[in-house]
Amino acid sequence: MDTPKLDASSETEAVLTCPVCGHKEREVMPTNACQYFYDCKGCGAVIKPLPGDCCVFCSYSDSKCPPMQQGQSDCS
Secondary structure, eight states: OOOOOOOTTOOOEEEEEOTTTOOEEEEEOOSSSOOOOEEOTTTOOEEOOOTTOSSHHHHHBSSOOHHHHTTOSSOO
16 A cells, blocks of 8 residues: 655644543554544543544544545545
């Protein structure tokens, strides 16, 4: 799989907010894969994307994942 070419406007970090406890954590987003699961550092819940979203960053962060920022239809 090719690594997406990111332009200067692409965000590579985002703040994830746990939908269970509200804990916020700044994380580095993968640029070449979807992140389907995330373990909340506040309550330990395993977070999954919402239906229709490609990854947890698209569902629960303040920024879409890098591939979606670049206009790709999904993370793959």
